[in-house]
Amino acid sequence: MSWQTTFTAMLPEHILLVGIVALIGLEIASQARAAFLVSVCVVTAAVIAAASLAATGYAMAPFPGQFSVAPEALLAKAVVLALAVPVLLISRNDFADAQFHILILGSLYGVCLLLSADSFLILFLGIELMSLPVYVLVLLALQRTESAEAALKYLVLGGTATATLLMGSALLYGASGSLSLAAFAAALGSSDAMASVGVVLVIVAFFVKAAIAPFHTWAPDAYEGATVPVTAYMATIVKAGVLLAAVRLFGMETVPRPMADMLALLPLASIVWGNLAAMRQQSFRRMIAYSSIAHAGYLFYAFLGDGAGRFQAVAFYVLAYGVMNILAFASLPRAQDDTARDRLDNLKGLYQRAPFAAVMIGIAMLSLAGIPPFPGFVAKFLIFRNVFAAGYTTYAVMGLIASYMGIYFYLRVIQYLFMSPVPSHVQRPPYGRAVLGASFLCLLAGIAIAVFPGWVIGQF
């Protein structure tokens, strides 16, 4: 194997690595002001690299059995990296130093590793590399005590997930004698007790990472404790990374009965609980956290479907969901401090002051609620269509009814935006060009998905 193949196959990763090194250099040279531009360019370059490799149908296994790329994996990387671009843009007002960007790029490197993993070794490495910088990122807003609490909670529960994953892979290794991901897919229908427990533990680890009830309790605190760009990062990119890695883990295998029930019931509970709990929140980020718990539920529903359609459904969903989520975060008006900014009351009468931002948040909320013609609807339709096609009619209908419960709290946000009087004392600093750029980027992507859903789905 020549160095060229390794170079090409890992091009997105290499670009990120170069970026991290450059950012550290900038930090040492006290040129942190350039960090923002460098990281945006680096991630954009990585997106282009991943997307163009995927477009040429490139497939290679530079480290056989450990790390391989195929168009599907490259496309997944492109989606996740593309979502990172607007997240970096909205960090403009919150983070002026290079630290933030180094950590984000490091975490993205982990996601890329995760999406190319062929063995539990690389999977573990990827998950850890993805998560560790996020613990620090949550802590970066240390002016508030909740941040420390949130970071600690996140760290402890994240550690539990890691331990569960290791335990599960150890059991799978014991049962099959292999650390390869294929062993997991093969063990899905196995009657061997050790293998089954291993499978369940690995799935539970993914449930914790994706915040599926009853393993979701870290999410509201972590989301609320972090600053807006970090919350956006967790809600979209970490979630997308975990779910796309799960797609890779399950492979083409159709999930057989007892496992399928677990894969339906806990996500269903997640949808119900996430949607119900979100109704009572007064904090925007906490509400989005519960919303993301519900959305993780829809995403895991996709695993009930046929193995061949799974990647398409999940990738399209995380794209539509991520774009709309970031749109909402980008349009969140600024306030005197972060806590005030996070309060839902801050959104009251926003249409009077900033009509564009209000309409953007409104679109994002309707899309998250799954109301057509917004992108979230087609994404949800695709997942439920696959669940119906796989024969799980009852689960599909229950999932749809549970999704209905979510409509109320999204509408409540719109009610605040358009139907409430403006509190007179509110002073709102301007958004800034980078944040507006992120809004437009997300809006354009959203329009493209809504108007040409067939074309976008065809890409996956």
Place this chain on the structure above:
Amino acid sequence: MGDAALLDGVLFLPLIGVAILVALPSLRDNAIRRLSLAVMVAQFLMTAWLYLRFDPAATGLQFETRLPWIPDWGVYYQIGLDGYNVLLVLLTTFLGPLVVAGAFTAITKDVKLFYAMVFVLQFTMLGTFVAQDLFLFYLFWEAMLIPMFLIIGIWGGERRIYATLKFVLYTAFGSILMLAAVIYLVYSLNATTGITSFAFADLYRAELPLSVQTILLAAFGLSFAIKVPLVPLHTWLPDAHVEAPTAGSVVLAGVLLKMGTYGFMKLGFPLFPDATRAFTPLIMTLAVGSIIYGACLAWVQTDIKKIIAYSSISHLGYVMLGLISLDLIGIQGAIIQMVSHGIVAGGLFLMVGMVYERCHTRELAAYGGLAKLLPAYAVFFALLTLASIGLPTTSGFTGEFLVLLGAFNATWPQYQQGVTLPLVLSAGAVTGVVLGALYMLSFAQRFLFGPVKAPHQPVLDLNLREKLILGCIVVAMFTLGLFPAEPLSKTELAARQYQALVASHRTGTAVALRTVEEGIALRPVAMDSALQTPRGSAR
């Protein structure tokens, strides 16, 4: 080809209107109003041209556009006019300019957003009517909630938030079950015929066992019945009507409610004919129940908007009765009744809005002797009242008379065979006419005549703009009442097609109802193939 593009133009013109409003941020409120009116009038003229060009003798879709949209799923952007929707499209675009002009002085807050939302509403309603693909239909059907939510919630009365949330949550619940049914239906079609398509024409060929048809009809029917609304699913309607601004009420009564009956006519009944026939007595009971219960409730209301709101429930009950009678005259009557109610109830809500702008109250007790104060207003109001009652020469008469005639046509033979319930129900529907006269006349009498009570301050009679709006309504109402043959000829083929579809038997092939217990691949289990192939013997 040119006319097909014109229909696309009619559909998308409101969106162009929105784009203009967004692109010109410095537009003054008055300019926005005039621009919106111009767009709506243009839309109506384009539709009127299409209506004139509509060939009553041609079967199938006219002015059709069909483009692949989500090819992998068999979803097409397919729109077109046929006898089912041609009058409703005309009605929608006819009410559009009147709604816009009626809101000139009533809406002073966030004028731009208001007209943008009216445009979006117009777009989604027209889309619902012209869509010939179930996916597209569902998209428009559901998207319609958003502008209505904002219109009631921003410009509504005191309890507007409650009313608008109730409206959206009620209707969205029906929609979510319909979505499940849509997906299931498309998969069943795929299983029996091998084609994946959302096109109505293809879905009419779906063969389903009676049990599945019943469940799917219930899911579709719930969604449509909420929108019609059929008693007992009507409780959102009075709240929404009362709290909505005039424009919202007019659109709600004039067009939105027809989406429910149109849904039954175009989808609910023809897609699941065997289940429809099996449940005809139940549907008929609900329809007649709505006629009588709506009329009784209208009688006891003290809020003038609520009187008209409940009268809508009663009048839409006739539409349902006509549709379920499966008699050609009854079906034709139902279509005319839809249009007639759109014109008359729309006009009445506009008139209520006009008097509310002057006196700022909706309490009937506060009014009296308006005929002395506002003579022109009283003339128009009396005419609309008569149309609402269904006096001959008005559109209300044509609709109700044909529906009742059709209902008796259909139920008399059954009575002769010893089945009495349908005939009793038809007879019950007639009492609705009497009740209608009772509540509308007593309303008009207390409102227009008697000693002068309100308003306390001197008020002006109708101005030219208002007279023009109401003049259009009255002309339309008499045209439909005096010359019903022309519109009826355009809908006749569709009515016959509907009749044939609902009369057809489509339980021919048995499809395994897939449940959680049997996660098996869906496949048709036709009787003969089950005997021939060894695979079928496992069943």
